[in-house]
Amino acid sequence: MKEYDVVIVGGGSAGLAAAIEIYKNGIDNILLIVRDQELGGILLQCIHNGFGLKVFKEELTGPEYAERFVDQLKEINIDLRLESVVTAIHPDKRIEYVNSKEGFVTVKAKAIVLTMGCYERNSGAISIPGNRPAGVLTAGTAQKYLNIDGYLVGKRVFILGSGDIGLIMARRMTLEGAKVLGVAEILPFSGGLKRNIVQCLEDYDIPLYLSHTITEIIGDNNLQKIKVSKVDNFKVIPGTEMEFEIDTLLLSIGLIPENEISERAGIILDPKTRGPIVDETYQTNIEGIFACGNVLHVHDLVDFVTEESRRAGKNVAKYVKNQEVNKNEITHLKSNKGISYIVPQTIHFDNLEEKTEFFLRVTSEFKNVELVIKGDQEEIRRIKKRHMAPAEMEKVILTKASLKAYKIISIEVA
């Protein structure tokens, strides 16, 4: 059985950044396993711009952003398996993968980095009444058909859910000659970035129906019509029904970290993020298995994925060199009023560097509030916030000096 210092599962933005960072930190016995036929992950189909403002201080498209990392990866000497699928990860850090050249292979690693990204919620995840005709697909699937393969999936389009991919596809399909009749969002606020509401919907006069959802899908073989109604707190308001004649319904109703193999390995997931519970080094509950990027929690910006994966990569390299088991006391992070999750979920105070970055999302839209951070009920810090929304990830940086070996650190909106 071939042994590696580090095996990385996934060749998107997280896997690329982690691989490069681990290598830069002195570990070169690395295997990167990638399901697709090329590196870069979902960035390759995100041909719009807006990537890289933080990491490269310039505005790039998805493929350009990916290529910068792919170029760096080609400079370093690591093992790469494309078109290879990981079928199992074991707690003793054996990894099984399969491809058409080597067949079924088992390798062993000192450390594993999970960078599988996330998948789109599809029509099976929500119960829309009506028929099940062709023409209902996720926004990301339509994006791949259009941007990679060159097929426009429909001419009259409606979009359910206001996630960023849906907004981006509203503009993209409009540019390619489709008529996008509207976007319905069941919540009273958008799930996408404000800039995408402006440059993808308002620029093209595409209506955004907040507090609306689809109440019926009509069509025998192909999609013909949908009914859309206003909702009050998820309850349909009678008499508000609108009909749209369409041939395509795109779903942009959320992303879920891809953790099937992590769960089978025994990795404990956070029910809110649907990603592994990690500590300040991005290590999961299984020693030597780390996670970063969208497999850990869904990010708004690839730049944040890159930064997180670099931090994780540093820690992975450190772990491989020292092989130390962390036995320090654990402090838990607790999401109180107004907070839906915090990553990392645990920290080891003795291990902390001078500054630790925490990422969180709020449960609903807030204006002119404060984030209050407490350690065992004792107030540590207050941060003023002009505007917070669930679609926008918040970052809180805490210094080691401000923290003590608390049992619980909580964050709330006040």
Place this chain on the structure above:
Amino acid sequence: MKKKLVCIVCPMGCLLDVEVENDYAVTGNQCKRGIGYAKKELTNPTRTVTSTVKIKGSIHDRLPVKTDKEVSKNKVFEVMKILDSVIVTSPIKVGTIIVENIFGDNVNIVASRSM
């Protein structure tokens, strides 16, 4: 007259208040790029156009491209029309000019990946 805008320069999405008569004075911006954006958006709004063109001899059939500078918002569909008839052949390096000087104003269509 006061105008409200969402800045689209970066993902922060600052909410800008713009005093049109006062030389587009901006409040609500968290960086200086918001000031330039507000004036431009209210006088001559521009956008980068990203799309794809047909490519032959590569692993995929579409090559992603973009305008290397922003174009007037009302010219976006003209850019799309130009791209309809473009066919390129692999290999292409990222940044290669695919269509030069599209409107005679030094804006080029460039490849946004190598393929």
